[in-house]
Amino acid sequence: xxxxxxxxxxxxxxxxxxxxxxxxxxxxxxxxxxxxxxxxxxxxxxxxxxxxxxxxxxxxxxxxxxxxxxxxxxxxxxxxxxxxxxxxxxxxxxxxxxxxxxxxxxxxxxxxxxxxxxxxxxxxxxxxxxxxxxxxxxxxxxxxxxxxxxxxxxxxxxxxxxxxxxxxxxxxxxxxxxxxxxxxxxxxxxxxxxxxxxxxxxxxxxxxxxxxxxxxxxxxxxxxxxxxxxxxxxxxxxxxxxxxxxxxxxxxxxxxxxxxxxxxxxxxxxxxxxxxxxxxxxxxxxxxxxxxxxxxxxxxxxxxxxxxxxxxxxxxxxxxxxxxxxxxxxxxxxxxxxxxxxxxxxxxxxxxxxxxxxxxxxxxxxxxxxxxxxxxxxxxxxxxxxxxxxxxxxxxxxxxxxxxxxxxxxxxxxxxxxxxxxxxxxxxxxxxxxxxxxxxxxxxxxxxxxxxxxxxxxxxxxxxxxxxxxxxxxxxxxxxxxxxxxxxxxxx
Numbered sequence: 072x073x074x075x076x077x078x079x080x081x082x083x084x085x086x087x088x089x090x091x092x093x094x095x096x097x098x099x100x101x102x103x104x105x106x107x108x109x110x111x112x113x114x115x116x117x118x119x120x121x122x123x124x125x126x127x128x129x130x131x132x133x134x135x136x137x138x139x140x141x142x143x144x145x146x147x148x149x150x151x152x153x154x155x156x157x158x159x160x161x162x163x164x165x166x167x168x169x170x171x172x173x174x175x176x177x178x179x180x181x182x183x184x185x186x187x188x189x190x191x192x193x194x195x196x197x198x199x200x201x202x203x204x205x206x207x208x209x210x211x212x213x214x215x216x217x218x219x220x221x222x223x224x225x226x227x228x229x230x231x232x233x234x235x236x237x238x239x240x241x242x243x244x245x246x247x248x249x250x251x252x253x254x255x256x257x258x259x260x261x262x263x264x265x266x267x268x269x270x271x272x273x274x275x276x277x278x279x280x281x282x283x284x285x286x287x288x289x290x291x292x293x294x295x296x297x298x299x300x301x302x303x304x305x306x307x308x309x310x311x312x313x314x315x316x317x318x319x320x321x322x323x324x325x326x327x328x329x330x331x332x333x334x335x336x337x338x339x340x341x342x343x344x345x346x347x348x349x350x351x352x353x354x355x356x357x358x359x360x361x362x363x364x365x366x367x368x369x370x371x372x373x374x375x376x377x378x379x380x381x382x383x384x385x386x387x388x389x390x391x392x393x394x395x396x397x398x399x400x401x402x403x404x405x406x407x408x409x410x411x412x413x414x415x416x417x418x419x420x421x422x423x424x425x426x427x428x429x430x431x432x433x434x435x436x437x438x439x440x441x442x443x444x445x446x447x448x449x450x451x452x453x454x455x456x457x458x459x460x461x462x463x464x465x466x467x468x469x470x471x472x473x474x475x476x477x478x479x480x481x482x483x484x485x486x487x488x489x490x491x492x493x494x495x496x497x498x499x500x501x502x503x504x505x506x507x508x509x510x511x512x513x514x515x516x517x518x519x520x521x522x523x524x525x526x527x528x529x530x531x532x533x534x535x536x537x538x539x540x541x542x543x544x545x546x547x548x549x550x551x552x553x554x555x556x557x558x559x560x561x562x563x
Contacts, residue, residue, distance in 0.1 A: 075096065076100055076238040076239075078241070079241065080290060080292075080298065080299070083147045084140075084146065084147050084298075087130070087146035087147065088145070090134060094127035094145075094146030094188075095124060097148065098126075098148045099124065101148050101241070102120045102123065104237075105192065105239045108237055109239060112214060112215050112237050112239075113213065114214055114233040114237065115150070115192075115193045115196065116161075116193075116194050116209075116230070117153065117194040119159065119160045120193075122160070123193075126188070127146060127190045129188070130145050141187050141188035142186075142188060144187060144189055146189075148190040148191070148240060149189050149191055149242040149299075150195045150244070151243075152195050152197055152228055152245050152246055153230070154200075154201055154277050155178040155276055156174035156176060157173075157174060158173065158174060158176060159173075160173070160193065161173055161194070162174050163211075164199065164200045164201070165197045165198065165208075165211055166199045166200055166429065167427065168425070168428030168429060172406060174275070180271065183303050189242070189302070192239075195234055195243065196213075197229065198251075198432070199432065199433050200279050200398065201228075202227065202279060204227070204251075204500070205223035205226045206223065206230060207223060207490070208431075208432045216229075216259060216486050217259065218236065218530060219486070221489060222258075222529070223487060223488075224258065224259055225256070225258040225259065225482075226251060226254070226255060227248070227251040228243075228245035228247075228251045231245045231289050232261050232263070232289065235291055236563070241295070242288070244288065245263060245286070245287055246285065246286050247265035247286075247287055247510065248279050248283045249386055249390065249503050250482075250503045250505075250510070252518075253481050253506050253516060253532065253534060254482050254503065254506055254518070256532055257520075257530065258482060258486040258529070258530055260520040260523075260532075260559060260560075260561070261290065261520065262290050262291065262295070262519055262520070262549070262553075263290075264516070264542070264545060265510070265515060265516050265517070266285060266304060266542055267515040267540050267542055268285050268513035269313055269314040269513070270316070271303050271305075274310045280393035281312075281393055283393070283510045285510070287300070288300045292553065293328070294322070294329070297321040297550075300542070300546075301321060301322055304319070314540075316540065319541075319543045321546045322546075324543035324546040325549070326550070327550075329553075329554050330551070330554075331554050333367040333369040337369070337473065337474040338364055338474060339371075339373070339470055339473065339477045339478070340372070340479070341470075341477050343377065343379040343380055344480065344504070345357070346483070350524065351525075352485065352525045352526030353480050353482070353531050356480075356523075356525075356533075360478070360521045360533045366555070367551050367552070369548075372474065376463070376466035376508070378462040381462075381463075383503070384456070385460050386510070386511060388456035389511070392444050392453050395438075396440070401424075401428065403423075407428070408428040409424055410426075410427050411423075460511045463508050467508070467512045471537075476535055476544050476545070478536070479505045479534045480534060481506065481518040481534040482503075482505060483501065484502055485524045485526065485531060486530070509536055515537050516536040517535045517546070519532065519533050519535065519549045519552055520556075521533040521552075522559055523560065
């Protein structure tokens with residue numbers, strides 16, 4: 072019998088909907104896989120086997136009754152990043168300050184998954200409050216890359232990416248604030264999309280940086296990711312930043328792209344995101360991917376976006392400033408951890424709780440953000456960062472006057488050794504060089520596997536970027552490249 076954990080989500084959906092296999096069988100196969108291997112990878116913080124099987128049984132019963140599937144992915148199980156609220160399992164954001172906390176409401180994205188008949192296998196590990204590039208900042212221990220367990224799986228969504236790469240889940244949800252979907256996808260040879268800001272609801276997504284955070288789909292193929300994208304996207308009146316517009320036709324675009332014809336598509340190679348300082352194997356893989364796009368009929372030109380060189384500095388002022396504001400809610404008074412040794416004032420309780428509950432990276436970003444927002448420094452730091460953010464958006468606009476999509480490596484490096492960069496935050500931040508501009512502009516981008524680096528035989532990702540509300544372009548180009556690239560090795 073076929074090992075159900077080796078099949079893509081689209082294949083599984085077809086078998087479930089034709090009743091060749093049951094959703095319960097598929098869900099149980101993945102729960103068994105989690106039980107067998109996750110002690111090695113630590114992709115999950117919480118496994119919800121009973122709830123997942125109940126949801127799967129409901130799908131099977133509905134299909135047996137002659138009903139149409141609730142969605143194109145009904146019955147296919149998923150791993151959910153532990154930053155979306157769920158009423159039936161903890162939401163910890165990988166932080167001690169929320170250990171054991173169960174939310175009183177589901178995130179809109181969680182509700183959409185449930186309504187679509189997608190069983191939730193559990194909650195995946197991440198860098199605490201989504202702050203990091205390696206999933207080493209989790210208060211509950213790091214996730215390990217299935218390609219090499221001595222290496223990082225990317226961050227902050229390393230748990231979701233590792234669950235996909237190790238066949239513990241056929242689908243996953245991540246969030247992308249500065250590359251937290253795309254960079255883990257790149258270093259685990261999976262697919263991840265950061266949708267246009269405002270097209271997937273943030274209601275119930277525990278905020279890191281509100282103007283940057285965006286939930287998005289993760290899969291092992293472009294089509295699987297597109298199918299999930301259409302499930303989770305859409306306007307939500309409970310999210311004040313939600314865009315009231317139709318969901319983009321990303322599934323149709325992925326199916327069109329799979330035909331392998333990119334004639335008429337103009338692709339821009341971003342000069343500032345192609346550097347000799349990047350790992351040689353990454354550059355070689357990227358250059359080969361660009362040649363493949365040309366072979367598919369795309370017109371490729373070089374594009375300059377000079378403000379991108381300042382994206383890292385801008386991002387690491389905007390993000391900590393918003394972190395400083397958002398994390399003020401964890402004050403030991405309303406929910407979560409409370410450290411009170413008796414006879415302590417409210418200020419002392421708050422200080423003791425935050426000292427005990429937050430990890431070093433979270434504290435670092437709170438302090439940077441508080442300083443950047445302080446009187447006398449606001450204009451010099453935060454205000455200047457916002458001006459650079461505007462310049463980056465303008466560079467994108469000029470580029471998209473000439474081309475349909477932009478491309479770059481997703482990350483300058485393949486996955487590094489666990490612990491290698493923990494003591495050097497700046498070295499860690501440099502892994503996000505290629506992904507940050509898209510978040511600052513609010514646009515969309517995708518990472519697709521582009522093979523293995525000749526340096527170390529580890530995964531490399533091709534990043535495809537498109538303007539806001541043009542997410543379908545990602546899927547057309549990504550699917551065409553994926554089909555032409557052909558199968559690559561798998562982690563396990």
